[in-house]
Amino acid sequence: MIINIPNLNERMHLLEKISYFKIFDYCIFVCIMKYDFPDNQNKILPNILGLKSVEEIALSEFEGFLKAEIQLTESLTGRTRFNVSYILKIHKLALSHLYTFAGKYRDVNMSKGGFTFAAARFLPETMNTFEKEILSTLPNKYRIKDDLIKDIAKVHGELLFIHPFREGNGRTARILANIMCRKQGYDALKFELITEKEFDVYVSAVQLSASKNYQKMEDLVRFIFPG
Secondary structure (H helix, E strand, O other), rough: OOOOOOOOOHHHHHHHHOOOEEEHHHHHHHHHOEEEOHOOOOOOOOOOOOOOOHHHHHHHHHHHHHHHHHHHHOOOOOOOOHHHHHHHHHHHHOOOOOOOOOOOOOOOOOOOOOOOOOOOHHHHOOOOOOHOOOOOOOOOOOOHHHHHHHHHHHHHHHHHOOOOOOOOOOHHHHHHHHHHHHHHHOOOOOOHHHHHHHHHHHHHHHHOOOOOOOOOHHHHHHHHOOO
């Protein structure tokens, strides 16, 4: 099995390219896409580094997720299993330099654009169900590419619907999707193709996943699947 692991030059290209979102655009994106919280909790999060501006925090988060993806790709093998512990590991690797809640479930309820995510108090049970019904059924090797696409869509949609973390849910889910691809010998998904034009479709696909309808997410994953 061939697993695509970025070498030093590719890593440098990733860091230089940083138009994975482009730093400026990424920071603006984070500023705009705010969550809605009860009791006016929507504010700059206290952080270990003492950062005060949204732009500084967004950049620090970006660097953390980029380093986490490189580290997880380097340690990836054909025997890597994707479970709840692995998802918590992604989040902790990416954000432990910045937040004390890294790798831990959120303890607040959240919504975005009028869509409410899974209740905080039920997250351990919800994530355990997610592992039992979906993650544990993932095969170690896919013979048919479309089966991989369908499973990535299902995992991605369900994880984004659950939104287990206080911050960094989408980025954690995207790293997991990329690692699922790399394990099967493919390059990472081309999430950069999801522009502002396609973003509403992306959000709609997540919402449909809440009712186990993954067709729109499957179509989206096919659209960004590496050629």
